[in-house]
Amino acid sequence: MTSSVDGLVTGLDTTSIINQLMTLEAAPQTRLKTKVSEQQTLTSAYQAINAKVLAVGNAVKDLQTATTWTAVKATASSSSVSVATSSTALSGTATFDVSSLATTHVLTSAVPANGTPATGSSLDIVFADKTVNVNVTTNTAQGVADAINGANAGVRASVLTTTNGQVLQFSATGTGAAKSFSINGLANSTSVMTQGADGVITVGNPNAGGFKITSADNTYTGLIPGVTVTANKVDTGITVSTSPDSSKATSAMQALVSAVNSALSTIDAASAYNPTTKTSAPLAGNTLVRSLRDQLLGAVSKGTDGGTSFAANGVSLDRNGQVKFDATAFQNSLAADPTGTKAALSTTLGGRFSTISDDTTNSTTGKLTLVIQNGNTYVRRLTDQISDWDDRLAAKKVALQRQYTNLETALGKLKDQSSWLSGQLSSLSA
Template sequence: MTSFSISGLSSGIDTSSVISQLMTLAAAPQNALKSQLNSTQSELSAYQAINTKMAALKSAADKLALPSTWAATTATASDTSIVASGSSTAVAGTSTTFSVTSVAKAQISTFSPADPANAATAANGLDLTIGSTTTHLALAGNSLSDVASAINSAGLGVRAAVVNTTNGTILQMTSTSTGAANGFSLSGTSATQQNIVAAQDATIAVGDPAAGGYSVSSSTNTFTDAIPGVTFTVSKVVTDANIGVSTDSSSISSAVQGLVSAANDALSIVSQATARGAILAGDSSVTQLTQKILGVVSAGVSGGSYATSGIGITATGTVTFDSAAFSTAYAKNPSGVQKMVQTSFSGAMSTVGAAATDSGTGTLTQLITADNTAISSLNKQITAWDAKLATQKSSLQVKYAAMEAALSKLKSQSGYLTSMFNSMNGQTSSSSTSSG
């Protein structure tokens, strides 16, 4: 039996301690539910972490299966002043020769008024024309500073600054964008605009434009439509530059490596969660994922092994990828390697990932759903026990309080009777003495 401590209360019993110990016993079922809740929450976290890695596996597999991944190209320019890049829409094996006849420039102009304090002549302000659009600018005053302030406040793509030079104070205006369309003029000033740098487009010429060739221009130094699927940027005038397009095998290799890495990430987290003593130890639904991932690689394809494309398995159960071996194989037989890796390898891995993570039928999805349902139920049961235990504690407090009150009353009555009997005995003794 449970022993209770004795205190100096009127009842001789420490009722608070008694109630506390009784409530500890009463709360045992709720504590068991809390323990079950903690275990289920840990299990849920493990399932969710594995689900994330398996979803990443499927994502990497689906990326490798995309036609655009295998259509990746790289563009190389013969001149270092040209930086080029290819896309999946560029045609590998094509080559284009052209000359850069001009580079894009932003206009820079100056005004040098004889009297900087009276730089504006028009009483109602200035007119700033950019391309074919004219905007009227109101002035707070006629000085160069007032003119600069009006231009900058307008926010039209032209910046102005007052500069003190060895030849006097001037106003410098600079377009914030390159290209002929961003050329500007300012009217209403006391001085003539001097264009230091004219606004200019970048231009390339393919062949002789006067004899069947053509020119392409860009307001910036970057061209996106001159060569299909290729973007390139020029930085100086050059003659007979060449851009060649080839298959970007390194990009494809990176996509294969991405899938292999995703597979190893999934294998690692499954191994940790199912190790001896771990939260999912012995969970066959999870341990099977390891078998399925490694099974894809070991099964290979009909009449061949993924090892010929650089994909293999180590003795410790991880997937490996030899990019050099892949590049060599792809260079020799691009269509064969593509079919093996893009269709078979990525397709099989995507199937494994989908079987685990599908929103409706995925094994991990169903386990996660089950745990979420269990957690919701446990929380409701625990909450119900809170109310039940509170009622039980209140009832015990009332009972023990009543007991204390009753015992206190009995003790008071006992004291009164004892006092009364003592008094009566005293009177009897006195009478006997007097008679003698």
């Protein structure tokens, strides 16, 4: 490794001299680093706008989803039932009685005061469609309960201490008639505490064209297509109704308008000029982003394909260059003409925003995508050049250090020779 010898002979600060020379040598590399920083600032601004416009495209997709415009809401006239709708729910009304609720099958068996609760080494749990044999390894009340619980056969057992002694209680793990069971192999017979049964709702008069529907879990799906009714208690004269729900379409429309306004605000911030400080944002005067802003606003200002304004549908432009959404006007328009409102906002306006988003952000052909890719390529090329300069400057510094070290060494030798000659001349004179 080459090092300098600071001013041993000359008194020069060679390290400082070399550093100043290296600063001059590094000027081209410094300019390259400045270009990289400037390009990264531009690319960041483009990427921010790109992300916002991509969000506009995604908001359009949500708006154009079929279920956004066909959503319905359900209401019930009584708290005896709860209702839920699916994406396929249709509008309609159903009136019915909750005649009975589904019940859980429960058996009990007294534990013998003397002797074992099971007559043998196993028990049979008998269902309507199967029999499950359970081995009993510990023939006690708790042993029987543990054996049944460990079998996971759809029955849970517990030991209860009552005023009449211990009792084994057996409960189905679900409701409904199909989960009813009996148990064979116990020393004492079982008693049915609760008979497992399906719930029943009655629609109209069964003797005059009405009908009954049963459910093992108190949930009914056939009354109105796409609507689930869950019975909570017995009641009569319950009415469940479904009607169009505009809240989903309203939220989707509001989300699209918010996404467009966010994109416009990001464009404005990236292309602004401050006359007071006389400073410009990275994309001030940029034709690409200025054109993009005009397109976003133009999609609204053009109005429908029939030449009418979107204002009647709840969408307009304000004086500040932003898109305004009037939810009340939108819902009124949707109630009066659902097909026309959907066509104007989802198909026409949404289609325009979708085209703008794809033209801008498409992963292979998007205008901003290509600009960002080119900027990244430019930065990589500059970074390679900066790296080359690192090697070149390192070699230059070594050369300068060697040069000044050699200078000090050579001057040191000359000084030594001068001292020797001075000594010799002094000797001769003496």
